[in-house]
């Protein structure tokens with residue numbers, strides 16, 4: 205079964221939408237350079253309203269391990285998604301501070317880029333074209349990937365079904381593709397969930 209992660213939630217109405225649609229994961233972006241940035245305080249408030257069956261992922265870009273670990277240990281998030289240049293040394297440093305699960309994101313620009321992802325010691329990997337900018341990549345580059353992965357990058361209600369059918373990823377991760385004018389759009393969110401789940405009945 206392919207799970208769904210809806211990333212970049214910022215408003216109480218986004219939480220209401222996911223509580224209705226029940227993706228397996230949602231994401232809060234803690235990278236200050238992102239238009240989807242939320243403060244830890246906002247994330248804490250939003251998390252309090254989230255259906256407890258949905259896991260909250262925190263997205264970080266080259267953040268200090270202490271800050272990542274604190275949000276995990278305080279229970280604001282369940283999983284950390286590392287979307288910058290975090291190498292195995294960084295992961296080891298973070299593991300000294302928390303034993304919560306990590307998703308390491310990799311930018312895939314060729315089939316060779318998947319080798320580093322395959323070898324990661326992170327509990328889970330995420331394969332993306334960019335960083336929340338709605339770009340897709342050539343999915344044929346994923347032929348050699350044998351471990352489960354989150355597929356990200358330019359997914360939307362129109363291409364999600366095809367992605368699930370062709371690749372059967374562990375999860376599909378979406379942000380830009382369920383937005384209108386920079387905000388999450390309940391109709392696109394519903395259409396995305398329908399496209400993924402209809403492909404699996």
Ligand SMILES: O=C(O)c1ccccc1N[C@@H]1O[C@H](COP(=O)(O)O)[C@@H](O)[C@H]1O
Pocket residue numbers: 211212231233235238239240263264265287330332334335336337338339356357358359377378379380381
């Ligand atoms: O969403 C962001 O602004 C962001 C910023 C920095 C790193 C990652 C970010 N988002 C992640 O990007 C992918 C794909 O997003 P999209 O569907 O292509 O818009 C997803 O994993 C988000 O978690």
